[in-house]
Amino acid sequence: MEAISTLPPARTGAAGAWRWVCVAVCAATALAACLLWSLSGSALNDVRQVVAVGVIAAVLIALALIAQSAAPHDPSGALIAVQALVVVLTNSTVLPPALDGAWMLLYAPVALLLVLVPSGRAASRRWGLAGWALVAVCAAFNLLFLARATLPFAADLPDALGVALLPLFLGLLITCALAPIARYRHADAEARLRLRWVLVAGLSLPLTLLLCWTSYLVIGGPDLVVIGLGVMLLAIPAGITVALARPRLFDVDRAALATITATVLATGVLAALSTAGIIAGSALVDWSPPAALTATAVATLSAVATYPFLRGVFERMLYPERARALRALHALSARVDQDGHAPEAVEQVLRDALRDPGLVIGYRMPGMPGLRRLDGTEVVAGDDAVPVRVRGEEAGAIIPSPQAPARLGADVVHAAGPLIDAARSRAQLSRANAEVEASRARMLRVGYEAQRRLERDLHDGTQQRLVAVGMRLRVLQRAAVHDPTVAAALDTAVAELSTAIAELRRIAHGVRPSALDDGLAAALGHLGRSTDPSIELDIHAEGVPDAVATTAYFIISEAVANALRHAEADAVSVSVRVDRGLLRIRIRDDGRGGAHPHPTGGLTGLADRAAAHGGSLDVHSPPGGGTRIEAVLPCES
Incomplete structure (x- = not known):
């Protein structure tokens, strides 16, 4: 070399x-x-x-x-x-x-x-x-x-x-x-x-x-x-x-193509005019001006019409890597438009077509300095970096490797521009969605922590004080045996206080079941014993984080309640398993089926809970065939 x-x-x-x-x-x-x-x-x-x-x-x-x-x-x-x-x-x-x-x-x-x-x-x-x-x-x-x-x-x-x-x-x-x-x-x-x-x-x-x-x-x-x-x-x-x-x-290869094509076409024009002169028996200089101008104009217009085709032929002969790149980019654009193919494949397409495995595409991401890969890592652009502009804005740059066999042509950069811009837009949208999901997950965790504190405050504070007041009233009731009116009033107050304590316990349980302190399996076990008919449980979810366990409990408890109240189910089964970092939940019943999510329905609320934690929820409920609800939650077990 x-x-x-x-x-x-x-x-x-x-x-x-x-x-x-x-x-x-x-x-x-x-x-x-x-x-x-x-x-x-x-x-x-x-x-x-x-x-x-x-x-x-x-x-x-x-x-x-x-x-x-x-x-x-x-x-x-x-x-x-x-x-x-x-x-x-x-x-x-x-x-x-x-x-x-x-x-x-x-x-x-x-x-x-x-x-x-x-x-x-x-x-x-x-x-x-x-x-x-x-x-x-x-x-x-x-x-x-x-x-x-x-x-x-x-x-x-x-x-x-x-x-x-x-x-x-x-x-x-x-x-x-x-x-x-x-x-x-x-x-x-x-x-x-x-x-x-x-x-x-x-x-x-x-x-x-x-x-x-x-x-x-x-x-x-x-x-x-x-x-x-x-x-x-x-x-x-x-x-x-x-x-x-x-x-x-500037692109010397384009200049070479244009010059070679023009030279060949000029040779063809001169050969055609010379042949016409030989056939006519006199040189073009001896022709009448109208005839000479007509012949020259016809030959020139024919050459102009042939130029694009002939240039393409020479491009495929002299710069096959550019022709390959253009064909591959056009094919990828067609797949993106017709089949929804990912435009992010533009980098690999250019690598394969240009025979340059080290080629990298850097993107201009809003709010981020310099060039970035789609995953956000920084890209160092050297002198060989070719800027890519779309609608007057720099969308990124194509950075060939030092061992690149050929320089990028302007036509290749132009063809890759829309794909690079589409990939950048998709990356921005994906990053925005990820930030929204992360924000929702943070808000969910904050809400669960607030519910946990509220449940503890109700259980350890307000509820204990009410119980103490009730016990004090009972003591006063026994001391007031000689006054039946006072005793009756105290008995009524104690009964109402017991009712308030019971309602407070239900509220605390609705905020966050205290059984979750012992884990998701214990909380679901308590749920299974408290329902009629009882539900079949298959729980293998040890070490699940509290926020995930809380989300899973509410999804299961609401799905079970819907099955028993609205679907008239006789049997409900719940399966919970941890599989490769995911908590997989399945609730099945033998009810009447036909359940569909509505904008303000309970199933939509379950899906929102799963999505807020970065998961998903799927409902399969054919009429008369029961209902199957499957949820997947990310689980850092």
Whole structure:
């Protein structure tokens, strides 16, 4: 795996300083050459050429400064500056006529850039030798012309020497152009991202050839190719600069797809127009303007209509992981819409489709800082995190792993956005429901504690005082034997006091049965003995917390009362068991059945009691078939 290499600190500083000097010298020399050139020429065509070359050189110098600032250890900035100088010198009148082979120098800096990108050094010694061999061929070609012009004994050197260097130059140029492609196969994810910028910029070469083809087809000559060459001289340095400075400026893969698709369609359009010219027996330039415009419009509209389909084909060929991700996301969206499938599966879908098991989705949860998982744990987002926006709001971010084979595309992020937002909304709703359930459980426990205190206060306080008053009245009644009126009044008071004590005991029992102090089994046993007919009990609920036991007792006692009073049942059975942290309750009777929960009915009250404790209650009561009530309560046993 190849990594972006760096030099030791001392050498890096020295090399960086020399490269800054190189950039400055090239910029000053190019500026001086443009000034001399502009002063020496006066024709309108010369002025236009000076302006065009000056603009290209200025852009290249700006790119050199950006590249040098972004990667001081990398020679790319200096080479781009040299490219600017060569563009000025080879297109101006500053160079002597003896250097007729200077055109070759236009390609040398670009070739070296392609060999060195993105690490600043060649991938191997052989690739480095190819770059230096190209420079040597350029130097030999120009020295040959210079010797023939300046040295008398070299004037008769055969032209075959120069001609022999041209195939070698072309072969080395093609070799250098293949260097980024060969390096891409063994590069890591970061280097591949940088190289994709270079490969996209390299597509300017076939576009230049297409422009040359267009020029011959439309105007009958190669004049338009100059525009393509100018674009190519800017595109490759610009691609390398972006690769070094801001490789994540935007989605380079989308740019590559668009460029490749446009190139293929342009080739098709030109081929169709050329075929039409061959069939018509004349080039497009010789057609009448209406016919030429009609043919061009038809071919262009056909290309526009074909663009989406052809782009999809290239996307599946070049970026299969993106095509897989889009298909999987669309399938998941359909399942969510039709079958109620959980949108939380979007994370696993992206992991599988993108071949990135370490991919994580972080969500923006209201009231929580940073990114969070659905369970609330914090997520650390690095530089590779891709924000996901839905309706102008950041719903979260997709965070690829460092070993991710490919960068996320904007279309994948856009397709995942609604699913991520839906998963976030469901998590918020679930968290809100959990908070409500927890609040209800806390309120239930507080209520039970208050009932427990009230029952104890009634039993140990008020009830004992009333009993003491009753005993005192009995003593006074025995002392008042000589006054029948007083004795009768005291007897009435004692009877009423006994009735009040009995009612107070029933109230205390309704608040919370004191039998629960001995556990749920004891309380239910007392309940079974006090009913007529007696109920069948099967109780295995040792160590149940008091709040759970209280809820279970009231559910059972009310269900039994309903069965005996309203369902006319002859037999009732109650089963209570603790099973894996859950208290499972079942009450069955042989009554008339047909019981259904009503908004204000007793069964709804039982369900509310169970739900308040985080449990559930189910009623099965077919007409004439009895009633079965099953409740499940969380139990911390």
